[in-house]
Amino acid sequence: MKKINLLGATGSIGTQTLSIIAAHPDRFELTAMSAGRNIQKVSEIITRFHPKLVSVLKEADAVRLQNEFPEVQFVHGDEGLIEAAVGMEADILLNSVIGSVGLRPTLAAIKAGMTIAIANKETLVAAGNLVMEAAQRYNVPLVPVDSEHSALFQSLNGENQKRITNLILTASGGSFRDYTRDQLQNVTVVQALAHPNWSMGNKLTIDSATMMNKGLEVIEAHHLFAMPYDQIECLLHKESIIHSMVEFEDTSVMAQLGSPDMRVPIQYALTYPDRIPMADAKRLRLDEIGKLHFEKMDYERFKALSLAYDAGREGGTMPTAMNAANEVAVQLFMEGHISFMQIEEIIEQMMQQHQTIQNPNLEEILETDRDTRKRVYGIVKYKD
Structure with a gap:
């Protein structure tokens, strides 16, 4: 029996992971999970899989769910995401959240000695050197899910x-x-x-x-x-x-x-x-x-x-800036604020403006991410 902490449980990778857990209840147990705003789906998952700890985005949702499921521990926000990664003892962290928000939970799980099934590619794009160095230092395997x-x-x-x-x-x-x-x-x-x-x-x-x-x-x-x-x-x-x-x-x-x-690469990462x-x-x-x-x-x-x-x-912080620009630009496109072709235009502009820091530490990576996102929103607001 492998215990699994699952980040991004209501997303595409998360729901397919849950289907594998459901198909093999003798092999896998969901111990903790995170989700964003789809609270109805969170309730359905808790009812079926009985995780001990659940993280959601908003505090109000955590409070409401706590009343519905008093036997479950609920947390929220960025710190809650880290808690969902390492708060319950587990064999595997499957990180399928979208974006660089997955970085800190991954690093925390590596330090906890958990096997990392990595479906959050932005973590390695934004801070690949830090993540791989940490995995080597703590002798933790990273099994790819892509x-x-x-x-x-x-x-x-x-x-x-x-x-x-x-x-x-x-x-x-x-x-x-x-x-x-x-x-x-x-x-x-x-x-x-x-x-x-x-x-x-x-x-x-x-x-x-x-x-x-x-x-x-x-x-x-x-x-x-x-x-x-x-x-x-x-x-x-x-x-x-x-x-x-x-x-x-x-x-x-x-x-x-x-x-x-x-489901094939997801299951292989869980059974490897x-x-x-x-x-x-x-x-x-x-x-x-x-x-x-x-x-x-x-x-x-x-x-x-x-x-x-x-x-x-x-190298350095340039992939971090590129990834942050892309995340915001894609969201703006889906919301109808920019055209499809403007996605790559914004990424290129942010890369041209970025002053790369080589061998960055975690705070420099996070600051690059924050600053790039802010500048993208500023450009689009100005154009509007």
Whole structure:
């Protein structure tokens, strides 16, 4: 029986994680969880899974839930998120919150000696060096949940990482993969959220449409696998069947394949190094698919991906600033305040204005995040 603390329980990754826990009650127990504003869903989860500690965003919601579930401990806010990560003894922290808010809970769980199933890629983008150094210092494994990094992780099992030539991240291309840049000028939020392959949360789906999601994954792969950026490639693969590949010095290529189902990498992160049956999963039938297609990545068409490479190579606080600018810009787009194309324009402007701090400490990273968000809101307010 593995005890799991789950951050982001009401989101896409969180709900799929809960479906795995429900399918294997003899193997997994939900001990603590966090959620944001979807309080009705929180109540449903508590009723079904009986966690001992729950964190929500607002104090008023915590008070109301406490009256409804007196046997559960309720906390709230940023400190509550940390409490949900480490307040109950558990084997695994699965961090699936969206954004850099996941950084401090991850660091706290590492210090507590918990295995980290990391689905919060912004944590590694904003503070990859700090997180990886802490994981090494406390001898804590970081098991990736993203399908691409899980694929790399699985492909590297038993291999000598010194013999790697390239990591190859595949990309579906997102909702607008067949659009030219001219055709992107007037696209809507509804169009952006219509991902052709994956069922994901809104922020992640917009990131996929801009290709910033792949850029964040490049930076994440750099930290997880200690790989230089010049040895991390991206390849368009519309079917999302090959989730990523590793090329070795002898020209061998190891790949992990599967139907596009996020429950597979989530479950693998929870059971690693073991594997167990997947309930109600669609098995991959290559004879039915027939063909797989690949295209060279166009870094001019997908400018956000190019910006992410630039930020990663600059290092220091530049990825933090880029990530913060992207988070705010995506939210502003979803709220109708800016156009789709303005997302990457804002990111580029924030990167050009940012004065990079190399080897930053945690407070410098958090201050960069706060300052960048404030400046983005200032720019948009000025334009309005």
